[in-house]
Amino acid sequence: MxxxxxxxxxxxxxxxxxxxxxxxxxxxxxxxxxxxxxxxxxxxxxxxxxxxxxxxxxxxxxxxxxxxxxxxxxxxVPLCTANLLEITRLRADFEALALKHAIAIGTLEWESKIPAAIHHMNNSTGTRQAAAHDLFHASLVRGCAMPMLRDLCLMLGNLHKRYANILNYDGAGRDMAGEHAAIAEAALARDAELGPTLLARHIERTGNDLSALFEKHAKDLK
Amino acid sequence: MxxxxxxxxxxxxxxxxxxxxxxxxxxxxxxxxxxxxxxxxxxxxxxxxxxxxxxxxxxxxxxxxxxxxxxxxxxxVPLCTANLLEITRLRADFEALALKHAIAIGTLEWESKIPAAIHHMNNSTGTRQAAAHDLFHASLVRGCAMPMLRDLCLMLGNLHKRYANILNYDGAGRDMAGEHAAIAEAALARDAELGPTLLARHIERTGNDLSALFEKHAKDLK
DNA sequence: TAATGTAAAATAATCGATTAATGTCAAGCC
DNA sequence: GGCTTGACATTAATCGATTATTTTACATTA
Structure with a gap:
């Protein structure tokens, strides 16, 4: 672990x-x-x-x-478009904010967990990979000294995950590994602009994909 | 009401x-x-x-x-400097974000509650004024269609209020009415830059005052 | 037929008591 | 003296049963 x-x-x-x-x-x-x-x-x-x-x-x-x-x-709680949009918007903003702080004050201890999480993600499949992906996001946010914000990021990540599970979203058509690597690289380079921006985009892309899927399957879920 | x-x-x-x-x-x-x-x-x-x-x-x-x-x-939950700083930071960011959205999509119904809230604040005292101040902040945020974000703003406002009550903070030395008026004016003018900025500053000022008071009285509260 | 009332069933809220765990403190030991 | 140990007191967790409320199903009526 x-x-x-x-x-x-x-x-x-x-x-x-x-x-x-x-x-x-x-x-x-x-x-x-x-x-x-x-x-x-x-x-x-x-x-x-x-x-x-x-x-x-x-x-x-x-x-x-x-x-x-x-x-x-x-x-x-029911699924709905407005809810999914809010989750996406808040999650992107909150994780970006948390990462920005982590980049500003994160310790070596924080840094070292990031490549470790990447490695786990790239070397696992299925459930274990999903768990590793969660840990990657958690590891980014972890360096920030705002416990309430960290909890909010976790919560919003879980809400996204529910939509993803129900909609069978698997990130098809995306270079997930590449996105993660770019975020990790910017974080480790302590780039307080690029890191949060890439992270927000990564989350927004997920949100957009989920929204598209949801619109498509909305009738089946009613 | x-x-x-x-x-x-x-x-x-x-x-x-x-x-x-x-x-x-x-x-x-x-x-x-x-x-x-x-x-x-x-x-x-x-x-x-x-x-x-x-x-x-x-x-x-x-x-x-x-x-x-x-x-x-x-x-x-205990009081501590780190907690107060996080509350301030998150509250400023979250309320600014909520106001920005409200300015973008708020209805006439939303607008109309703002001068009403100002009027209540300016024409009440003591407990009633404190309640009116809460309602002012709630009225700004209310136009935004993000229920989770609205709840978070309410929660963070309550946390600030606890510090304020315990530290006997009354906003002395500030032109509260002026700050509120400026925020309301920018909101009603649908200035998506100025409104959120003024609101964030307003909250940060409160946070800074609370922090100063807390440092001064920290020993008495232990 | 649609609206309304109502009795029965289902579910939510609450209670008082029991069980399990933790914290306290003084006696005994090194 | 400082550190363990164990009985006791306190508090937390859980249970099973009771009470209150809502929902459902059905009959009645305008």
Whole structure:
């Protein structure tokens, strides 16, 4: 592992464990966008009581994966064009801002994780490559000393990933490795203009591709 | 009310009502930064069971007012210089971005709320003026069609407000009315350069004043 | 037929109690 | 003295059951 903060699994509560599992399931597209969340069903599925289930789901509201309304309960946030556009816009701006700061103040420790992440990406496939791609973005942002901003970048990355998973987006037609390499190179060269710009473009390209795919498949998803 | 979305109080659950009350209390500085949150005590204080109390508090984690750690419980987030700087930086950037968008796409409905908010601010005092000031910032951002960004602006505004309340900041030495008027004027003139710039400066000035006050009083708050 | 009312079913919210884990503190040991 | 150890107190996590509310299905009526 390159970036993981190792956490003793015994320290996790049921609520945390279940929350993480459900988060992954939603991002993977295994829970239908717009669907009501049935807590009783999840209780059976995960074999824990309602309290931790409720707590688990309610944490995902902050991640913008679940919506909540008093006395109506929870539902998986629906997909829509406006939402996808906002995610793209914010993610591009926020990651660019974070990278700019990282370039300004990032340590050697920060730098060294970037080529490592690139190497992982280029030498893995499938699920592992997707995870490596996440780690690449996280590694760029990691040097910036703004924890709230870092969390926001992570959150927005997850939201993009959900669209990508549901739309079966695989970056076809793009020189992904080349884009990543250029971003990494600019970051390591501490180019505070080029790095963030390339990163923003990289994200906008993903967003545009996702939007195009979404428009095409929008009817099937309704 | 200028901006309030009217909500039937009977529709609120205990968890929501208590969450809002505790949020206000933390922002008002009535709960000591860094303090452990004692759920049993809150249970007595608010006269409801642990479930809604726990849910109420846990929602404030997303607002960055409360921190949580598995099996350790909740604590009021501490004040610190780095945190204040990040809030300032992000709030300035985010509100400027939101205003830029509002200027680009805001409706007449959006425009009209701005002078109204100014008028309220200039004709009220104390708590009511503070509320009017919040509404002014909300009214600027409101025209932008990015709900996540709007929520983030609200959250960051609340975080600034907590520092301001705890540090007894009242904007002394500033021509607040003048700053607001200039921002409003640029917004209404649809100046997508000047408006966001003035707004960012306005926020940065607040942030700088808060930082100065915080450095001065940091020892008393430990 | 469309609108309205209503009883039953489903779901959400909350409670009180139990279980599990952590933090405290004083006795014993080096 | 400073450091472990273990009983005790405190707090966190979870459970199962109860209560309140909404949703659904169906019958009634204008």
């Amino acid at each position: 390159i970036l993981d903060t190792h956490i003793d699994p015994a320290k996790l509560t049921r609520a945390t464990r279940v929350s993480n599992e459900i988060r992954d399931a939603i991002i993977a597209g295994k829970m239908r966008p717009g669907a009501k969340v049935n807590l009783d069903q999840l209780r059976d599925e995960y074999g824990v009581s309602l309290s931790p289930i409720r707590e688990a789901i309610s944490r995902l509201v902050a991640d913008r994966l679940v919506e909540f309304e008093d006395k109506k309960g929870f539902r998986i | 200028i901006l309030d979305t009217h909500i039937d109080p009977a529709k609120l659950t205990r968890a929501t009502r208590v969450s809002n009350e505790i949020r206000d209390a933390i922002i008002a500085g009535k709960m000591r930064p860094g303090a452990k949150v004692n759920l049993d005590q809150l249970r007595d204080e608010y006269g409801v069971s642990l479930s809604p109390i726990r849910e109420a508090i846990s929602r404030l984690v997303a607002d960055r007012l409360v921190e949580f750690e598995d099996k350790k419980g909740f604590r009021i």
